[in-house]
Amino acid sequence: METLKQHWENIYDKKPLTDVSWYEPVPETSLSLIDEFHLPKDASIIDIGGGDSFLSEDLLKKGFLNLSVLDISGKSLERAKTRLGKNADKIHWIESNMLDFKPAHQFDIWHDRAVFHFLTDSDDQRKYIDIARRSIKENGYLVLGTFSTEGPDKCSGLHVQQYSEENMISLFQPHFQKIKCFHQNHPTPFNTFQDFLFCSFKRKQFD
Numbered sequence: 358m359e360t361l362k363q364h365w366e367n368i369y370d371k372k373p374l375t376d377v378s379w380y381e382p383v384p385e386t387s388l389s390l391i392d393e394f395h396l397p398k399d400a401s402i403i404d405i406g407g408g409d410s411f412l413s414e415d416l417l418k419k420g421f422l423n424l425s426v427l428d429i430s431g432k433s434l435e436r437a438k439t440r441l442g443k444n445a446d447k448i449h450w451i452e453s454n455m456l457d458f459k460p461a462h463q464f465d466i467w468h469d470r471a472v473f474h475f476l477t478d479s480d481d482q483r484k485y486i487d488i489a490r491r492s493i494k495e496n497g498y499l500v501l502g503t504f505s506t507e508g509p510d511k512c513s514g515l516h517v518q519q520y521s522e523e524n525m526i527s528l529f530q531p532h533f534q535k536i537k538c539f540h541q542n543h544p545t546p547f548n549t550f551q552d553f554l555f556c557s558f559k560r561k562q563f564d
């Protein structure tokens with residue numbers, strides 16, 4: 358049986374950047390949410406399941422100095438590194454399943470677009486929240502983009518958990534204070550739309 362890692366490696370093997378439903382030439386929503394935190398350029402930011410998306414590259418262009426990208430697919434990270442050329446050395450690349458992630462230090466911002474929603478098992482969701490809770494600094498930030506209850510129920514052949522604002526808040530609020538949640542209708546390269554729910558949270562005082 359195909360493992361989760363093989364599944365994603367196959368996708369990045371077969372499909373070019375512009376042929377995946379999540380392709381976003383400018384990750385405007387994520388960039389503007391990160392801007393709103395008004396953090397200094399040495400803030401540590403991790404993009405969970407960042408793959409070969411443009412977020413880390415655009416944050417680098419904005420002058421951010423302390424960037425990490427984690428993905429289960431080594432091929433996706435290789436693609437991002439090739440695109441970045443020499444600048445790839447300025448980013449810390451981590452090939453790992455997010456559920457096995459044991460960060461060496463805490464982050465000011467944890468960003469995740471279209472990754473958490475692949476966890477359809479409540480134990481895995483709890484594990485993710487526990488890892489995020491321990492990995493984000495006190496008063497640090499969490500940005501999450503998932504398919505909403507009006508969005509698709511599958512992505513890349515995998516089932517996803519759709520979220521309403523209420524579900525999302527009830528899962529994260531023991532450790533995170535909601536800043537804001539809103540819907541974003543993402544235009545795919547196939548002339549269709551996917552309804553996302555984006556939420557930003559602030560890590561509460563440590564418990």
Ligand SMILES: C[S@@+](CC[C@H](N)C(=O)[O-])C[C@H]1O[C@@H](n2cnc3c(N)ncnc32)[C@H](O)[C@@H]1O
Nearest residue numbers: 365379406407408410428429430454455470471
């Ligand atoms: C739908 S894509 C989104 C990519 C990127 N975040 C974006 O917005 O363009 C999901 C990404 O999450 C990665 N991924 C899926 N499950 C993962 C897991 N358990 N741990 C780490 N990465 C994972 C995939 O390899 C893929 O790059």
